[in-house]
Amino acid sequence: MSRTSLRGRSPASVFSALGDTTRLELVARLSDGKQHSITELTDGLALTRQAVTKHLQVLSGAGLVTRKRIGRESRFDMRPDAIADARDYLTRVSDQWDQAIARLRAAVEE
């Protein structure tokens, strides 16, 4: 279903956003269900705050994460729908392959 309308967030853009170890790390940290500020996420990352900001923008652009300004800080939290969609996409590819293989096998064996 994915009702929350991830329009424009193509699977490619989601995969691309996940295709970076730093961003995967950020996603891992954000998957604790809590909100995190930028400096908090920067902590322990051997990167500038600006670099982390850019990564968060990429994640946000892919719909993996949402930003919310609270006072002087930007809070980010995960939006798991995009992840679910990406997983569904992979499931579909897998299924397609499985079925194709089954058909080929059946065609040979009969």
Added chain:
Amino acid sequence: MSRTSLRGRSPASVFSALGDTTRLELVARLSDGKQHSITELTDGLALTRQAVTKHLQVLSGAGLVTRKRIGRESRFDMRPDAIADARDYLTRVSDQWDQAIARLRAAVEE
């Protein structure tokens, strides 16, 4: 399990390989379970054979696809294990998020 030992193929590299519409298209075509040559895959893609070759190298490097030289042509076919691994990774992230949310909710409500 994923016994075929996809060592070195980090999730990030798999996601990165999938993070391109052309490569997603190639994966879609290859998920018919058959082997395809390069010129065959180039057909209808508005790209040079060389460009497609590079994309296939990326897919191969991520373990999504294998090459086999037969006569004068290179045959490619899908290796679905990498896809399954990527999907499992996303499932793990989703589960982690679900559990975290459940814990937070329980902590609030009691």
Added chain:
DNA sequence: GGTCAGCGCAACCAGGAGGTTGCCCAATGA
């Protein structure tokens, strides 16, 4: 009010990604 912490914006830079062209090599098949 002044200071500090948290960010945003813009400029800049090096390296990699995606793509092309040109050339050459090996199989294939008439």
Added chain:
DNA sequence: TCATTGGGCAACCTCCTGGTTGCGCTGACC
């Protein structure tokens, strides 16, 4: 044998990406 077909290799180009630094702004706190 010889033309054709499928590919590999290398050079080259452009644009995007990941990263930095510098600066200025605003909210929090004493």
